[in-house]
Amino acid sequence: MKHFLSIYDHTKEELLEIFDLAIKIKKEAKVKNYIPYLQHQSLGMLFEKSSTRTRISFEVGIHQLGGQGLFLSSNDLQLGRGEPMKDSARVMGRMIDMIMIRTYEQKTLDEFAQFSGVPVINGLTDKYHPVQLMADYLTMIEQSKTENPVVAYIGDGNNMTHSWMMLAGKLGFELRIATPKGREPWQEIIDDAKELSDISGAKITYMNDPKEAVLGADVVTTDTWISMGQEAEKEAKVKEFAGYMVDMEMMKLAKDDAIFLHCLPAYRGYEVSEEVLEHYADIVFDEAENRLHAQKGIMVWLEGHRNKDG
Numbered sequence: 001m002k003h004f005l006s007i008y009d010h011t012k013e014e015l016l017e018i019f020d021l022a023i024k025i026k027k028e029a030k031v032k033n034y035i036p037y038l039q040h041q042s043l044g045m046l047f048e049k050s051s052t053r054t055r056i057s058f059e060v061g062i063h064q065l066g067g068q069g070l071f072l073s074s075n076d077l078q079l080g081r082g083e084p085m086k087d088s089a090r091v092m093g094r095m096i097d098m099i100m101i102r103t104y105e106q107k108t109l110d111e112f113a114q115f116s117g118v119p120v121i122n123g124l125t126d127k128y129h130p131v132q133l134m135a136d137y138l139t140m141i142e143q144s145k146t147e148n149p150v151v152a153y154i155g156d157g158n159n160m161t162h163s164w165m166m167l168a169g170k171l172g173f174e175l176r177i178a179t180p181k182g183r184e185p186w187q188e189i190i191d192d193a194k195e196l197s198d199i200s201g202a203k204i205t206y207m208n209d210p211k212e213a214v215l216g217a218d219v220v221t222t223d224t225w226i227s228m229g230q231e232a233e234k235e236a237k238v239k240e241f242a243g244y245m246v247d248m249e250m251m252k253l254a255k256d257d258a259i260f261l262h263c264l265p266a267y268r269g270y271e272v273s274e275e276v277l278e279h280y281a282d283i284v285f286d287e288a289e290n291r292l293h294a295q296k297g298i299m300v301w302l303e304g305h306r307n308k309d310g
């Protein structure tokens, strides 16, 4: 049995298998051919943080695969009143076939996976957002940006940055990360990315100048400066990130046919200008839709491995 807790845990071949499945399932869904790969199965969706895309895409995704989604908010569960995560995991694993979790610490997710007895999917932690990266790369495949792309990530060194680092490290593409001083990715992730790059040939570089990162890039991407749980830091962070907004002037430094990606929600006037978001809206909202298709690929792939591995 396998889980989907981080990109780091999977081989390049496994990731490519998931993309192939997602592309096939998307093609079928586009002609309303919803094949019940997960008929009668239940997906638990446990949220300790807010969500629009993750909740909708998983709930609709499992439904289109012939199963049922259960939205489980920690506010309403005994978990929110102190029932241990490992007990919640064992209870859910007895009744539910697959579980997606959005939580704070990666170790909470790891503990859940250790006790659940069923495949667990990371729906975002403070460390990683791997399902988002699967949708982002699916969008890059559709936009033909996958052969040796140069990706520039501008902004906060956060769960999205870390996930880009893992994906670049596994697939072997160039990733330039521009953050303000003191907002770099975590050192343990930098170390892991280096280990992966030594194998895959990825080129991952870190800088403080966003213009340097964007120069000649194929893909420019960013994320909110204030991740969930960091609301108290807003005033200080907004000052630190002056000059890091992706605007049209910055996009002009990238290749002429460069694309802009954003995991959303976007905060216009902060990490991205209104003009950039609207100019690239077709791609950004394809990216949002691809959450649905990529995650269906992940769920079907996990189910295939449960049968294979017993």
Ligand code: CP
Pocket (backbone or CB within 6 Å): 050, 051, 052, 053, 054, 055, 124, 132, 263, 264, 265
């Ligand atoms: N991108 C993303 O995960 O969006 P939600 O927080 O709305 O799920």
Ligand code: NVA
Pocket (backbone or CB within 6 Å): 124, 125, 126, 129, 158, 159, 160, 223, 224, 226, 227, 228, 263, 264, 265
């Ligand atoms: N970095 C953001 C991503 C939201 C999808 C957060 O963790 O809030």
